[in-house]
Amino acid sequence: MTNTTQGSTMKEGYAARKKAVNVAVYIILSVMVLIWIFPIVWLILRSFEGEKGMSSSHFLPQKWTFGNYIKLFNNEDFMFGQWFLNTLIVAIFTCIISTLFILMVSYAFSRLRFKSRKTFLNIGLILGMFPGFMSMAATYNIMEILGLGKSLVALVIVYSAGAGLGYQVAKGFFDTIPRSLDEAAKIDGATRNQIFWIIILPLSKPIIVYTALTTFIGPWTDYIFVDYFMKDNQETYTVALGLYKMIEKEFVTEYFTTFCAGAVVIAIPITILFVIMQRFYVAGVTGGAVKG
Amino acid sequence: MDYLDYVQMTKGQRIAYKIKSFFRGIPGAVGNFFRLIGLFIKKFFMWIGNGFKGYGSRFAKGDIGTKLSYIIMGAGSMFHRQIAKGLIFLATEIAYIYFMFSFGVGYISKLYCMNVKTTATVDGQPIDVFVDGCIGQEALQKVEDDWGTQTIVNPDTYDDSNRILLFAVLSLIITVAFFAVYIANTKSAYATQMTLKEGKKPLNFIAEMKTFLDERFHITLLTLPVLLLCTFTILPIIFTIFMAFTNYNEKHLPPGRFYWWVGFSNFADVFYSNPQKSETFGRILVWTLIWAFFATFSNYIFGIILALLINKKGIKFKGFWRTMFVITAAVPQFVTLLIMRLLLDKDNGLNAMFGTHYPFLDDGMWAKVMIIIVNMWVGIPYTMLISSGLLMNIPEDLYESARIDGANAVQQFTKITFPYIFFVTTPYLITTFVGNINNFNVIYLLTGGGPSATNYYAAGETDLLVTWLYKLTKDSKDYNLSAVIGIIVFIICALGSLITFNMSKASKNEEEFS
Numbered sequence: 001m002t003n004t005t006q007g008s009t010m011k012e013g014y015a016a017r018k019k020a021v022n023v024a025v026y027i028i029l030s031v032m033v034l035i036w037i038f039p040i041v042w043l044i045l046r047s048f049e050g051e052k053g054m055s056s057s058h059f060l061p062q063k064w065t066f067g068n069y070i071k072l073f074n075n076e077d078f079m080f081g082q083w084f085l086n087t088l089i090v091a092i093f094t095c096i097i098s099t100l101f102i103l104m105v106s107y108a109f110s111r112l113r114f115k116s117r118k119t120f121l122n123i124g125l126i127l128g129m130f131p132g133f134m135s136m137a138a139t140y141n142i143m144e145i146l147g148l149g150k151s152l153v154a155l156v157i158v159y160s161a162g163a164g165l166g167y168q169v170a171k172g173f174f175d176t177i178p179r180s181l182d183e184a185a186k187i188d189g190a191t192r193n194q195i196f197w198i199i200i201l202p203l204s205k206p207i208i209v210y211t212a213l214t215t216f217i218g219p220w221t222d223y224i225f226v227d228y229f230m231k232d233n234q235e236t237y238t239v240a241l242g243l244y245k246m247i248e249k250e251f252v253t254e255y256f257t258t259f260c261a262g263a264v265v266i267a268i269p270i271t272i273l274f275v276i277m278q279r280f281y282v283a284g285v286t287g288g289a290v291k292g
Numbered sequence: 293m294d295y296l297d298y299v300q301m302t303k304g305q306r307i308a309y310k311i312k313s314f315f316r317g318i319p320g321a322v323g324n325f326f327r328l329i330g331l332f333i334k335k336f337f338m339w340i341g342n343g344f345k346g347y348g349s350r351f352a353k354g355d356i357g358t359k360l361s362y363i364i365m366g367a368g369s370m371f372h373r374q375i376a377k378g379l380i381f382l383a384t385e386i387a388y389i390y391f392m393f394s395f396g397v398g399y400i401s402k403l404y405c406m407n408v409k410t411t412a413t414v415d416g417q418p419i420d421v422f423v424d425g426c427i428g429q430e431a432l433q434k435v436e437d438d439w440g441t442q443t444i445v446n447p448d449t450y451d452d453s454n455r456i457l458l459f460a461v462l463s464l465i466i467t468v469a470f471f472a473v474y475i476a477n478t479k480s481a482y483a484t485q486m487t488l489k490e491g492k493k494p495l496n497f498i499a500e501m502k503t504f505l506d507e508r509f510h511i512t513l514l515t516l517p518v519l520l521l522c523t524f525t526i527l528p529i530i531f532t533i534f535m536a537f538t539n540y541n542e543k544h545l546p547p548g549r550f551y552w553w554v555g556f557s558n559f560a561d562v563f564y565s566n567p568q569k570s571e572t573f574g575r576i577l578v579w580t581l582i583w584a585f586f587a588t589f590s591n592y593i594f595g596i597i598l599a600l601l602i603n604k605k606g607i608k609f610k611g612f613w614r615t616m617f618v619i620t621a622a623v624p625q626f627v628t629l630l631i632m633r634l635l636l637d638k639d640n641g642l643n644a645m646f647g648t649h650y651p652f653l654d655d656g657m658w659a660k661v662m663i664i665i666v667n668m669w670v671g672i673p674y675t676m677l678i679s680s681g682l683l684m685n686i687p688e689d690l691y692e693s694a695r696i697d698g699a700n701a702v703q704q705f706t707k708i709t710f711p712y713i714f715f716v717t718t719p720y721l722i723t724t725f726v727g728n729i730n731n732f733n734v735i736y737l738l739t740g741g742g743p744s745a746t747n748y749y750a751a752g753e754t755d756l757l758v759t760w761l762y763k764l765t766k767d768s769k770d771y772n773l774s775a776v777i778g779i780i781v782f783i784i785c786a787l788g789s790l791i792t793f794n795m796s797k798a799s800k801n802e803e804e805f806s
Contacts, residue, residue: 142527
C-alpha cells in the first residue's frame, strides 16, 4: 500500500517536472521563432508601406499599398524586370550545364576505376581551397580577350565551368547505390555508358533534383562575380546586384520600400525551392562529407 | 597509461588528461602532415622516374614504327596499320607545332622579361626609351621615377602585359596537354606492337572508338569538364599566382602601361617591409581567425541545442517549429543580410522603432559582435537542419540501455548524443571553419568591411582577408597585393584542413593522400 502511494507520488512529481521542462522548452522555442521571423515579417510589411523612406518608427505600415510592387517594374532608375529576366536566363543555362557536368564527374569518380583517379581527386581537393574569387581579375581578363566582358555568357561560363569541382555530394550519393547492379548489368553485356544512362541515372532522381536546384539557385544569390564583371553596365545586372544598388546611399530614401518589394519577389520562389530540397540537403552535406 | 589508469581517474583528471593529450597530439599531427608531404613528393618523383624508365625501355624494345613514333607522332600507329588513329596523332603534332611557332613561342619568350617592343613618349614629347627585354624595364622604371608615372602607349600597336602573361601561361598548359598526348602516342604504338607480336589483331578504329563508351568511359565523361576547368579555373589561378610576383597595380594598368616581375617584394610588403600593409594584414588575419572560430562554434553548438529542443520527446508541432526556422534559412542570404543591415542602421530600423541611436554597425567593437550575432541568426537554422537528421539516426537502443543504467538526460547528452554528432560532423565542422575564413557575404553585405579605419590599407575594421582581397581587386586595383592575400588564404585553408583531417579519425589511413 505505502509502496504504491510512494510510487504514484514519485510518478506525479516526475510528470510535473517533465511538464515544467516542456513548458520551458515551448517558451524558449516561441521566443526564438519570434526573433527569427521578425526581420522577415518586417521586410514583408515594409514592402506594403505607402510612406517613403526607411526611418519609420512603426512596425505596421502607415499606409497599406501595393504600389511598391508596381514601382519595382516601372521606374526610371532601375530595370528590375530586365534583371529578373537576365538572372532567369543565366540560372537556366547554368543549371543545365552544371548539372550535367556534376553528374558526369561524380559518376566517373564514384563508379569507374582508372589510373589517375586519386590524382584527379586530390587536384580537385586542392583547387577547392583557393578562395573562389581570388582569380576573378584574371578570369575577367580572359573574358575581355574572348570578347565576352560584361556579358551574361561570361556569367554562365564562370558559374558552370568550375562545376566539375562540386562533385562531392553527388559522388557520395552514387557511392550508396549497390555495385552489384553494375556487375549484373556488365554480365548482361551493358557498356559503362549504358549503365550510366539506363541504371544509375533513373535511380538518382533525388540527387539530380538536388543538384539542379542548387545550381539553379546559385546565380540568384551570387553578388561577387556580377559586381566585378558588370561594373556599371546596368543592362546585364542580375537581381542580387541590382537590389544591392537600390539601397546605396543616394537611392535608399527613394527606393527603400521598392527594395523590400523586390526582395520579397526574389525570396518567395527561392524559399519554396529550398524547402523542397531540404531533405536532400541534409543527406548531401553529411553523407558526402564523411566519405570525402 | 592504460585503460585501467584512465578509469581510476576522477572527472577533473580525465578532462585534464584529454586536453593534455589533445595538445600533445598536435606536434605529432604536424609531423605526420610533413611526413605525408614528404611521402607525396617521393611518390611524385618515383612516378616521374618510372615514366622515364618506361619511356626509355619502350624505345629500346620498340620496332621501327614505335621508334619512329617518338619523333613523328602517329608513325607507329600507321606502321601497325591503324591509319585513322595515326592520322589523328599526326594532326595533333602538326597543330601543336604550328600553334607554338605562330603564337606560343613568341609569348613564352617574352615571359621572362615581360618585355614590350615600343618607344615611349612622355607628355607628348618623344623620349627614346626602347622597351625591349629586361633593359627596357629599367628604362621604364626610370621614366616612372622621373615623371611619377609611365606614359600611356597605344594599346592597339603594342603588346600588353596581361596578354603576354595570359597567353604564355595558356601556351604552357597546352604544352603539358600535348606532352600527355605525345606519351599516349608512344605507349599506344608499343602496345599495338606487342599485340601484333602475340599474333593477335589490334582493334580497328571503330572498335577502339567504342572503348570510349566502355573501358575508357571516364575519358569521355571527364574531358569536357576538365577542359573548361583548365581554361576558366586553373588558367586564372596560375595567372593570379604569377600576378603576385609582379607590380601589377594601379600605376601599371594594361592596356597602355606595362608591369613586370618584382620577385618576392609583394610578400615582403605584406609581412614586414611596408608598415601600413603589414599592420593591416596582421590585424585582419587575427580578426579573420577570431571570426572563423566564433562563427563556426557558436552556430554549431546552438544549432545542435535548437535541434535537441525541437526533437525533444513530448514537444508537439515539431513540423511547425522546424518549418519556421527552415523558412528563415531558405530566404536568400543576400536578402536577409541586407535586411539586417537596414534593421541595424544607426538612425533607422530597430533604432528608429525604439527611438535610440546605438552604433550597431558603426563602431568597430559593436560591429564585430553584431556580425557574429547576425551570423548566428543566419547559420543556426542550417545546423539545426543538419543535426536534426543526424539525431534521428542515433540508434534508439543506445538511449534505452543508458536509461536502464540510470543515466539522466544530461548524461545521455554528454555520453551519447554529443559524441555521436561530433564524430559524424567533424568533417562538416572543418569545412565550415574553412568556409568561414572564406565567408564573404556576411561581412561584405552587412558592414562592407566598415567602419573605416584610417590606419588600415584599403580596408575597414571588420574586413576579413577575403573581403580585403575583394576590395584590393575591385576598388584600389592592387592586383598584385590581392594575389598575395589569395595565396596566403589558400595556404591557411590547406594547412588547416590537412592537419585537422589528419587528426580526426575520418581519414586515418594514408591512402587518402597518396
